Amino acid sequence: MEVHLSQVSDTISIAASQVGYQAERAPGERPSGHQKYSGQVPGLEWSNFQPWCAVWVAWVALKAGVASLYPRTASCAIGVQWFRDRGRFSSYPAIGAQVFYGPGGGTHTGIVYAYDANSIYTYEGNTSTENDANGNKVMRRERRRRDAYVYGYGLPAFSEGVTTSDPALKGQAGYTYAATASGPAGNSGSTKPTSPTRTVTVRAGQTITAIAAAAGVSLAALLSLNPSVKDHPDQIHPGDSITLPAVPDGGQEPQPTPEPPVPTPPPVSPPASNSDAFPGASQFGPGANNANVTRGGELLVQRGAGRFYSEGPGPRWGEADRQAVRAFQLAQGWTGSSADGIPGPQTWALLVTHQGRDIPAATSTKPSAAPAFPGTNRFRPGAVNSHVTKLGEQLVRKGYGRYYRQGPGPRWSEADRRAIQAFQHAQGWSGSAADGYPGPLTWSRLMR
Numbered sequence: 399m400e401v402h403l404s405q406v407s408d409t410i411s412i413a414a415s416q417v418g419y420q421a422e423r424a425p426g427e428r429p430s431g432h433q434k435y436s437g438q439v440p441g442l443e444w445s446n447f448q449p450w451c452a453v454w455v456a457w458v459a460l461k462a463g464v465a466s467l468y469p470r471t472a473s474c475a476i477g478v479q480w481f482r483d484r485g486r487f488s489s490y491p492a493i494g495a496q497v498f499y500g501p502g503g504g505t506h507t508g509i510v511y512a513y514d515a516n517s518i519y520t521y522e523g524n525t526s527t528e529n530d531a532n533g534n535k536v537m538r539r540e541r542r543r544r545d546a547y548v549y550g551y552g553l554p555a556f557s558e559g560v561t562t563s564d565p566a567l568k569g570q571a572g573y574t575y576a577a578t579a580s581g582p583a584g585n586s587g588s589t590k591p592t593s594p595t596r597t598v599t600v601r602a603g604q605t606i607t608a609i610a611a612a613a614g615v616s617l618a619a620l621l622s623l624n625p626s627v628k629d630h631p632d633q634i635h636p637g638d639s640i641t642l643p644a645v646p647d648g649g650q651e652p653q654p655t656p657e658p659p660v661p662t663p664p665p666v667s668p669p670a671s672n673s674d675a676f677p678g679a680s681q682f683g684p685g686a687n688n689a690n691v692t693r694g695g696e697l698l699v700q701r702g703a704g705r706f707y708s709e710g711p712g713p714r715w716g717e718a719d720r721q722a723v724r725a726f727q728l729a730q731g732w733t734g735s736s737a738d739g740i741p742g743p744q745t746w747a748l749l750v751t752h753q754g755r756d757i758p759a760a761t762s763t764k765p766s767a768a769p770a771f772p773g774t775n776r777f778r779p780g781a782v783n784s785h786v787t788k789l790g791e792q793l794v795r796k797g798y799g800r801y802y803r804q805g806p807g808p809r810w811s812e813a814d815r816r817a818i819q820a821f822q823h824a825q826g827w828s829g830s831a832a833d834g835y836p837g838p839l840t841w842s843r844l845m846r
Contacts, residue, residue: 406493421534463736522536604634695712726745
């Protein structure tokens with residue numbers, strides 16, 4: 399699996415990067431709406447349009463390279479049992495723990511990033527202040543530890559150990575006891591609990607500066623609690639949720655303090671500048687079209703991935719990008735979900751710092767040929783046959799499962815057409831070449 403300098407820090411960083419995301423919701427659709435996460439978690443593609451708090455945790459774990467440390471499920475109750483089966487369920491919070499809420503832990507879930515004597519501080523998907531467990535947003539939340547709603551905590555087996563307040567685990571291998579904690583033990587040496595926060599809703603005409611001034615807090619304090627807003631402070635909209643310190647600081651900007659001593663460099667060097675920082679998982683994958691895709695492709699070509707690109711690289715994510723990323727991940731010795739062809743923080747760090755192993759030259763073994771194209775009449779409204787099922791299953795494997803509310807199955811549907819059209823767009827095609835109906839070339843590229 400992909401080895402990280404701190405698995406828990408990577409997990410919390412990925413979770414924090416999603417704060418501010420909101421699922422789309424069509425008229426009449428359930429409050430949870432439909433979102434981007436289900437289609438990106440192999441095996442959970444079917445779960446779109448369903449409550450997605452547990453899916454979001456599985457997505458965070460996948461992108462942080464720790465998929466084996468959290469349950470991959472859409473069910474909170476199954477998640478509880480998953481940790482119990484491994485002897486890693488506790489009544490006490492821990493940094494990076496998966497917290498479960500409601501009777502039997504089956505109502506809602508999230509990830510703990512800090513705790514003190516009275517509260518836990520979490521990142522949660524599919525929540526809001528109006529609908530606690532089905533609110534279609536990713537938010538930072540504060541919960542009372544002794545609230546009956548808090549059921550318990552699953553403790554992932556992080557390679558660096560777990561920082562926990564469970565007194566029964568004090569002194570045991572793999573655990574560090576801390577009555578309060580705002581990060582993993584040894585992570586900058588701080589165990590100071592996170593300050594309490596509150597949430598406000600953006601009104602029409604408001605700006606980030608105006609919100610900070612009205613709340614009596616500094617702009618720096620506001621931005622530190624809202625990482626999704628920090629890089630784009632002018633892109634807020636009415637109805638967005640903004641997290642604020644619970645106690646005003648008078649609006650005074652903090653004075654700079656001396657930087658702490660630089661620690662000994664780790665095996666994988668950090669990015670050289672802010673421009674080299676991981677831009678976020680949402681920048682890659684089917685449908686992505688941005689400069690980070692181009693840059694990633696160019697870096698991959700430098701590492702031996704040129705054979706995957708018939709032209710480009712370019713800004714539109716395509717199958718060539720997925721194959722190139724996966725080849726690079728496999729070259730590092732990673733397998734399974736850590737070699738899924740989608741860049742995560744560690745993949746990106748190795749590329750931008752020019753570290754890790756290059757992609758080996760192609761072998762002379764020819765890939766198996768795609769099955770013969772069965773004909774256009776197999777993929778039209780009213781068609782019912784096994785080729786439609788085979789096509790849909792391959793689309794799911796390629797990352798286009800988000801278009802299927804259920805299935806795939808043998809009956810041709812609008813979900814099949816939309817998934818094919820997205821795949822065709824990813825090839826750089828448009829117009830009649832991206833009409834959502836497979837021809838011989840679409841079939842050949844999809845099936846190889």
